[in-house]
Amino acid sequence: MFIICFIDLIVMMTLAFLGALLPQSINKYFMHRLFRGVCWSFIHLIGHSPHIHQKYSPPLPKHYILISNHPSGYDLLVLNALFSVHPLAKAGVADWFMLGRIVKAIGPVFVQRDQKSSRSAAKQACIAKLEEKGNVLIYPEGGCFGKHLRPFKYGAFDISITSGVPILPVYLQYEAENAFEWGDHGLVYHIYRMVKSINKHTHCYIFEPIYPEPFTDPETYAKHVHNKYRKWEQKYRL
Numbered sequence: 001m002f003i004i005c006f007i008d009l010i011v012m013m014t015l016a017f018l019g020a021l022l023p024q025s026i027n028k029y030f031m032h033r034l035f036r037g038v039c040w041s042f043i044h045l046i047g048h049s050p051h052i053h054q055k056y057s058p059p060l061p062k063h064y065i066l067i068s069n070h071p072s073g074y075d076l077l078v079l080n081a082l083f084s085v086h087p088l089a090k091a092g093v094a095d096w097f098m099l100g101r102i103v104k105a106i107g108p109v110f111v112q113r114d115q116k117s118s119r120s121a122a123k124q125a126c127i128a129k130l131e132e133k134g135n136v137l138i139y140p141e142g143g144c145f146g147k148h149l150r151p152f153k154y155g156a157f158d159i160s161i162t163s164g165v166p167i168l169p170v171y172l173q174y175e176a177e178n179a180f181e182w183g184d185h186g187l188v189y190h191i192y193r194m195v196k197s198i199n200k201h202t203h204c205y206i207f208e209p210i211y212p213e214p215f216t217d218p219e220t221y222a223k224h225v226h227n228k229y230r231k232w233e234q235k236y237r238l
Contacts (some may be wrong), residue, residue, distance in 0.1 A: 002045070002047075003207070005041070005044045005045040006045060007046065007053055007083065008041050008043050008045075008162065009038070009041040009042060009044075011041075011136065012034070012036055012037050012038045012089060012097060013039075013040040013041075013099075013102070015034060016031070016034040016035060016037070016038050016102045017100075017101060017102055018104035018229040019031055019034050020102045020104065021099045021101075021106065023100075024105070027105055028107070030077065031102075031105045031106050031107075032084050032106055033207065034079050034102075035102060035103070035106045036080060037107075038086070038099075038102065039076075039077045039078075039080045039081035040081045042055045042077045042126060043077050043078070043081060044066075044196050045149050045195070045227065046074070046077075046191070046195050046200060047195065047200045048200035048201060048202065050078050050082075050202040050203065051201065051202065051203045051204065052067060052082070052204050053203060053204065053205045053206065055205055055206060055207045055208070056207055056208045056209070057208065058205055059207050060168065060206075060209065061165075061166055061168070062133075063130060063133055063134070063135055063155075063165055064135055064165060064166050064167070064168040064209055065126075065130070065136050065137075065138060065141045065151060065156055065159060065160050065163075065165055065166070065167050065168065066079065066085050066133070066135060066136065066137045066170060066226070067137075067138055067139065067140050067156050067167055067168070067169055067171040068084055068139060068169075068171065068172055069139075069141065069143070069145055069149055069171055069172055069229065069233075070139040070141055070143065070144045070145070071147040071172065071174065071177065071180065071182070071192075072144070072172075072174060072180040072181055072182055072194075073182050073187065073190050073191070073194075074174070074180055074194060074202065075139075075144075075172055078172065078202065078204055079137055079170065079172075080137070082204065083135065084127075084135060085135045085136060085137040086106065086107050086108055086129045086134050086135065086136050086137065087103075087108045087109070087136075087138075088108070088109045088111060088112065088122060088136065088138045088213060088222075089103065089108045089109070089110055089111070089137075090110070090112075090113060090143075091110045091112050091118075093108075093110070094168045096133075096187075097152060102120075105226040107129070107134075108124050109122050109125040109128075109129065109136070110122070111191045113142065113143065119155065123155060123158065123159055124153075126138070126159050126217055127159055127163050129161070130159070130163045130165050136159070136161075138155065138156040138224075138226075139154070140157075140222065140226075141151035141154055142191060144182050146148050146181055146182070146183065147177045147181045149226075149229055149233050151226065152217040152222045152223075152225065152229075153220050153222070154219055154221075155218075157212075157215070157218040157219075157221035157222045157224075157225070158218035160212040160218075160221065161212045161215060161216075161218060161221065164212060165211075165212075165230070166209040166210060166211045166212065167209065167211075167212075168206070168207075168209050168210075168212040168230070169206075169207045169208075169209075169210060169223060169225060169228065170204060170205065170206050170207070171205040171207070171218070171233070171236060172202065172203070172204055172205075172234045173202070173203045173205070173228060173237055174175060174201070174202055174203075174205075175201040175202075176197045176198070176200070176201070177237075179193050179194060179196075179197035179199075180193075180197065180202075183227055193237045205232065207232075210224075210228075
């Protein structure tokens with residue numbers, strides 16, 4: 001089964017890479033579907049599809065800012081497999097072999113986190129994606145810092161207030177959280193640890209969207225949502 005999944009991943013990566021080489025005027029019609037296929041192939045290679053917990057009343061809004069906690073590199077696969085989104089990503093992702101070219105083709109927003117001008121430009125780029133009726137993925141902790149929830153940055157909530165687009169909160173929980181935590185490991189070893197983990201159960205909790213209208217400033221908005229995440233962490237972490 002591992003060999004079959006590995007072959008499937010190679011095929012999907014090759015198709016997506018070839019698609020990424022085409023002009024954007026052409027590949028914009030199918031790159032998101034190809035990229036989501038690549039993510040699902042990675043998930044199957046690692047060995048277990050996530051458990052989806054729908055904690056909302058359907059339907060979801062057509063356009064949203066997707067946010068999530070970020071303990072693992074696996075988060076990137078799960079969220080991009082389940083949702084058609086433009087991720088806010090660190091600029092270094094563009095340099096990843098093959099995958100970087102594929103990610104660039106789906107229209108992400110790249111940011112240099114330590115540069116104020118880059119963060120400001122990324123904010124405007126996210127608003128532009130939303131105005132074009134796209135969805136944006138932002139990790140409000142500002143990076144992948146481990147299994148314990150960190151305070152939220154204000155950027156996603158500032159964008160929500162400015163654009164009027166709601167926040168769609170997702171909480172990810174791994175039963176084998178030590179094996180799935182990224183930590184100080186490189187990408188290849190991080191994938192190896194997840195593949196070798198005996199327990200691959202991943203829980204993806206999707207909650208009711210949170211609209212920006214009651215909030216006048218991003219700080220209050222961020223703290224309100226962070227308090228919800230703290231409650232979810234206490235409830236769902238095993």
